[in-house]
Amino acid sequence: MAEQKGKILVIGGGISGLTTALEAAEVGYEVILVEKNPALGGRVSRFYQYFPKLCPPLCGLEINYKRLKPNSRIQTLTDSEVVSISGNAGSYQVKIKTNPAYVNDKCVSCDKCTDVCPAERDNDYNYGLDKTKAVYLPYKMAWPAKYTIERSICPEGCTKCVEACVYDAIDLQAQETLMEIEVASIVYATGWRPYDAAKIENLGYGKVPNVINNVTMERIASGQGPTKGQILRPSDQKKVESIAFVQCAGSRDENHLPYCSAICCMASLKQAKYVREANPDAKIYIFYIDLRTPGKYEDFASAIQNDENITLVKGKVAKIVEGKGQNAVVQAEDILNGNKVNLEVDMVVLATGMESSLKGSSLPQAVQVDENGFVAPNIQKNGVIGAGTAKFPSDVNSSIQDSTGAALRAIQTVVGS
Numbered sequence: 001m002a003e004q005k006g007k008i009l010v011i012g013g014g015i016s017g018l019t020t021a022l023e024a025a026e027v028g029y030e031v032i033l034v035e036k037n038p039a040l041g042g043r044v045s046r047f048y049q050y051f052p053k054l055c056p057p058l059c060g061l062e063i064n065y066k067r068l069k070p071n072s073r074i075q076t077l078t079d080s081e082v083v084s085i086s087g088n089a090g091s092y093q094v095k096i097k098t099n100p101a102y103v104n105d106k107c108v109s110c111d112k113c114t115d116v117c118p119a120e121r122d123n124d125y126n127y128g129l130d131k132t133k134a135v136y137l138p139y140k141m142a143w144p145a146k147y148t149i150e151r152s153i154c155p156e157g158c159t160k161c162v163e164a165c166v167y168d169a170i171d172l173q174a175q176e177t178l179m180e181i182e183v184a185s186i187v188y189a190t191g192w193r194p195y196d197a198a199k200i201e202n203l204g205y206g207k208v209p210n211v212i213n214n215v216t217m218e219r220i221a222s223g224q225g226p227t228k229g230q231i232l233r234p235s236d237q238k239k240v241e242s243i244a245f246v247q248c249a250g251s252r253d254e255n256h257l258p259y260c261s262a263i264c265c266m267a268s269l270k271q272a273k274y275v276r277e278a279n280p281d282a283k284i285y286i287f288y289i290d291l292r293t294p295g296k297y298e299d300f301a302s303a304i305q306n307d308e309n310i311t312l313v314k315g316k317v318a319k320i321v322e323g324k325g326q327n328a329v330v331q332a333e334d335i336l337n338g339n340k341v342n343l344e345v346d347m348v349v350l351a352t353g354m355e356s357s358l359k360g361s362s363l364p365q366a367v368q369v370d371e372n373g374f375v376a377p378n379i380q381k382n383g384v385i386g387a388g389t390a391k392f393p394s395d396v397n398s399s400i401q402d403s404t405g406a407a408l409r410a411i412q413t414v415v416g417s
């Protein structure tokens with residue numbers, strides 16, 4: 001019965017979109033999954049470990065990809081974006097643009113093309129800390145497991161990758177395509193982006209060397225990251241012997257993000273553990289306003305708070321300035337001891353919050369967002385539904401639960417139409 005009904009469109013192929021697509025498809029509904037990037041996985045594919053279990057996120061993604069691959073009810077479109085939506089719940093007409101990846105499904109990821117490619121690009125997956133060739137695999141274990149090409153930086157007339165590819169997987173003349181589909185329900189699982197720390201002028205991001213944000217820290221800690229998991233500071237690759245984490249960097253602040261992102265305290269505590277394990281003698285300081293580690297996260301927080309090398313300082317950081325030898329100096333007030341703090345460290349991590357990836361973008365009329373760009377659950381009266389962090393900042397567990405609920409809501413629209 002389900003197969004004879006309308007389709008569900010899921011926009012965004014992160015953990016939330018994957019969950020919605022799989023839950024709906026596995027009970028018999030047809031799903032079209034649209035992801036703007038060349039590979040699925042979203043932000044979590046770039047994390048070193050998940051709190052609280054400290055397991056690698058790529059394992060969880062791999063399980064989802066194993067469910068996705070054999071499921072013929074899910075049509076996955078990567079490098080794709082929705083251009084327009086018209087119609088009503090039960091019958092939406094949607095135009096989808098797919099950008100050329102220049103590499104087709106015959107690719108076996110043999111890497112011969114990268115060996116001969118002469119052009120390099122900043123590696124956005126590693127937040128610009130290293131480079132890839134113009135032809136590259138988005139990340140190890142990426143799905144679809146095929147290379148993609150940043151065509152705009154290819155030297156004119158270069159066809160070295162085409163010549164090196166014995167599988168005939170590269171077509172440098174591929175063109176953008178446009179398709180029109182009809183769906184009954186639409187799920188926005190478009191996720192989040194890190195708040196731009198350069199907007200928080202007093203915290204020195206982009207001005208003081210070795211002040212980084214928390215998402216970059218995930219790549220530095222990762223064994224597959226730019227430093228192969230060694231915790232080295234970006235400016236001179238010095239081993240980090242002292243580090244400060246600055247909580248609520250831009251969050252709970254009317255001038256930046258007025259809300260709490262719910263995960264930054266846990267993310268910094270987790271990252272303190274990364275440093276402790278990679279550089280056991282490093283001194284670690286966490287500046288916080290109040291630690292928000294609810295429910296089951298309390299045990300994780302207590303274990304880290306009891307670590308002799310980790311010092312928690314309650315107080316808002318006023319300023320970060322440059323110190324000696326590319327160090328950073330954190331100026332803050334320790335409100336529990338009534339002291340002014342001037343702490344010089346090798347590196348500072350700003351715990352920036354999660355901003356809706358829809359904020360500031362022009363959206364089809366069918367989708368309504370709140371003042372912060374999140375798809376607000378209580379104002380969606382039609383067949384357009386939010387899922388995961390497209391709706392509110394949350395951890396992976398809550399995102400998955402919410403996305404399972406979104407699958408049910410989407411099915412209800414399909415069935416009711």
Ligand SMILES: Cc1cc2nc3c(=O)[nH]c(=O)nc-3n(C[C@H](O)[C@H](O)[C@H](O)COP(=O)(O)OP(=O)(O)OC[C@H]3O[C@@H](n4cnc5c(N)ncnc54)[C@H](O)[C@@H]3O)c2cc1C
Nearest residue numbers: 012014015016036042043050051190191192388389395396
């Ligand atoms: C520093 C940090 C560390 C964290 N660590 C943990 C942790 O250890 N454990 C934990 O539980 N949580 C952690 N989180 C929270 C976790 O990142 C989120 O819960 C998770 O990313 C939510 O997944 P999502 O699919 O909703 O969003 P995303 O991961 O952002 O995925 C959204 C997807 O949608 C795509 N997309 C966006 N716009 C469009 C569009 N217009 N068209 C098509 N596709 C689009 C994106 O490319 C992306 O693939 C952390 C967060 C931060 C900031």
